[in-house]
Amino acid sequence: GAVVSQHPSWVICKSGTSVKIECRSLDFQATTMFWYRQFPKQSLMLMATSNEGSKATYEQGVEKDKFLINHASLTLSTLTVTSAHPEDSSFYICSARPRDASSGNTIYFGEGSWLTVV
């Protein structure tokens, strides 16, 4: 149980284009989903928190107009990197918190998505 899936696993896009990454909770409903970014040999950096049906809350320094987050259902959140630039190349990871509190407020992570902007 508690499986979170991301798609695509890796994507290459041209500078200036937009790319969308999907995050799905496969066997549970998630009231809250989180998006992280990780650069090589660094820790995970929280970008934003999204609650189903409401606007995402962005961490300080993260541009909300550049990283669009939509959490339209209890099993799906999307991250769209708009007008991508090479410096946006990174490993993007989502996580989800089950609606069912019996998991002890644990969150579960997707496999991550590698974005390369050329």
Add this chain to the structure above:
Amino acid sequence: DAKTTQPTSMDCAEGRAANLPCNHSTISGNEYVYWYRQIHSQGPQYIIHGLKNNETNEMASLIITEDRKSSTLILPHATLRDTAVYYCIVRPLTGNQFYFGTGTSLTVIP
């Protein structure tokens, strides 16, 4: 912000117990200790969490000191597949965000 301090790296011989320490001296009464690990180029994997009592599951044991200012994750019989970065995180049970510190890079040596 991460509220934990962990050693940057550790080695452990295969088959031996791996003991990974974590300091969280400013932990609040309602904050739990969570452990995750991240194998290279994958998403973090949940290991275990606890409040003040020691916890054990099929993956590991979590020992929390009586004053709750530190804890130790124990992998009883480390295997090569346990080589990963291990993260210790503190957060309230009803809290929202998970902030990661720098973690401990554990290398299991044959």
